[in-house]
Every structure is written in C-alpha cells, then in structure tokens.
Amino acid sequence: MAEQVERLTQLLRRLSSGDEDAAAKVAAAAYGELRRLAGQCMRRERPGHTLQPTALVNEAFLKLVANTRADWRDRVQFYAVAARLMRRILVDYARKRRAGKRHGGRQVTFEDYLVLREDRIEDVMGVDEALERLEALDPRQGRIVELRFFSGMTEEEIAEVLHISIPTVKREWSSAKAWLHRELSGRDRGAHA
Numbered sequence: 778m779a780e781q782v783e784r785l786t787q788l789l790r791r792l793s794s795g796d797e798d799a800a801a802k803v804a805a806a807a808y809g810e811l812r813r814l815a816g817q818c819m820r821r822e823r824p825g826h827t828l829q830p831t832a833l834v835n836e837a838f839l840k841l842v843a844n845t846r847a848d849w850r851d852r853v854q855f856y857a858v859a860a861r862l863m864r865r866i867l868v869d870y871a872r873k874r875r876a877g878k879r880h881g882g883r884q885v886t887f888e889d890y891l892v893l894r895e896d897r898i899e900d901v902m903g904v905d906e907a908l909e910r911l912e913a914l915d916p917r918q919g920r921i922v923e924l925r926f927f928s929g930m931t932e933e934e935i936a937e938v939l940h941i942s943i944p945t946v947k948r949e950w951s952s953a954k955a956w957l958h959r960e961l962s963g964r965d966r967g968a969h970a
Contacts, residue, residue, distance in 0.1 A: 785803070785806045786851045786852055788803045789855055790850075792842065792849055793847060803842065807838075807855065811834045811837065811856075811859055814860070815833040815834045833866060837862040837863050841855070841858060841859060857920070857939075864905070868905045871905075903961060907960040907961055908923065908957070910960065911957060914956075915953070917941075917949060918956070920939060921935055921939070921950050921953055922953050932946045932947055935950075
C-alpha cells in the first residue's frame with residue numbers, strides 16, 4: 778500500500794512538471810480509488826440515474842489532468858481535488874435537470890437533501906449553496922462535508938486526507954451537520970412562508 782501511495786505521488790509530480798506520459802499512468806494508478814469514491818457517491822443517487830460512476834470518474838479525471846497548471850503535491854491533494862470536482866459535476870448535473878416541483882412542505886433531513894432525484898434538484902442546489910456558506914465560515918468543516926457526502930469517504934479516510942484525528946473528524950462532522958440542518962430548515966421555512 779505504501780509503495781502504491783508513493784508511486785502515485787511520484788506520478789503526480791511528473792504530471793505537474795509537464796510529463797505528458799504521466800497522465801495515462803496516473804489514470805491507471807488512481808482509477809480504482811476514484812471509481813470506488815464515485816461508486817459510494819452514486820449509491821446516494823436515485824435508482825436509474827443517468828449519470829453512472831464511470832462517467833463521473835471519467836469527467837472528473839479529464840478535468841484533473843486538463844489543468845496543466847496544477848501543482849500536484851501528493852495523492853491526498855489529488856483525491857481532495859477529485860472530491861471537489863465530483864461535487865461540482867453532480868451540482869452541474871442537477872442544474873441541468875432542475876425540476877419545477879419542491880418537496881411539498883414535508884419535513885426534510887439533511888441526508889434527504891443529498892439524494893439527487895428529479896423532483897429534488899433544487900434541494901441539491903440548496904445544499905450546495907449552504908455548503909459554500911459553511912466553507913466560508915469554516916473551511917475544514919466544509920471539506921469534511923464535501924468529502925463525506927460528495928465523495929463518500931469514511932471518517933477514517935477523511936482524517937487521512939485532512940491530516941487530522943478521527944475524533945476531530947467526528948466532532949467537526951457533527952457540528953457541520955447541525956449547522957447545515959439549521960441552514961436548510963430555515964431555507965424551507967422561508968420557501969413556505
């Protein structure tokens with residue numbers, strides 16, 4: 778495992794220095810992990826979703842390697858950027874598929890917002906807007922939410938990516954969920970007032 782981590786880090790640095798051959802090698806080395814993350818992310822989507830994990834990985838990877846000015850330091854940074862790109866791809870997809878109906882005033886939990894269904898597109902966009910506000914207030918909490926829900930990472934994986942302890946991830950995750958719940962609940966009350 779440590780050898781694979783170091784190999785990917787070396788390939789990413791080669792890619793940053795302009796080595797065009799490194800892109801294919803990065804794809805081969807990172808594909809399995811990116812596919813696993815996309816699969817976790819897509820498990821939260823509605824059945825029959827037209828965007829498949831493979832398409833999400835491919836689109837994210839193309840954007841990752843298309844950025845020729847990226848200064849890839851290591852795999853942690855690479856996967857964190859991949860998580861952000863997957864989030865953006867899903868939100869852009871939601872914008873394109875925006876539906877006119879709202880959820881009809883029923884009580885909605887934070888987790889409900891993160892299931893992309895045709896009749897809930899605006900909710901997904903509301904979560905994205907709330908997450909942007911959270912990121913402005915507390916960037917680390919914003920990253921934890923992004924890595925947890927948009928990439929499907931476990932608390933252990935998030936701790937590794939962000940170089941923090943698992944108890945810190947759990948504490949920050951709990952705080953971020955509470956903040957987002959308040960934000961999203963207020964949004965619902967405002968929409969139905």
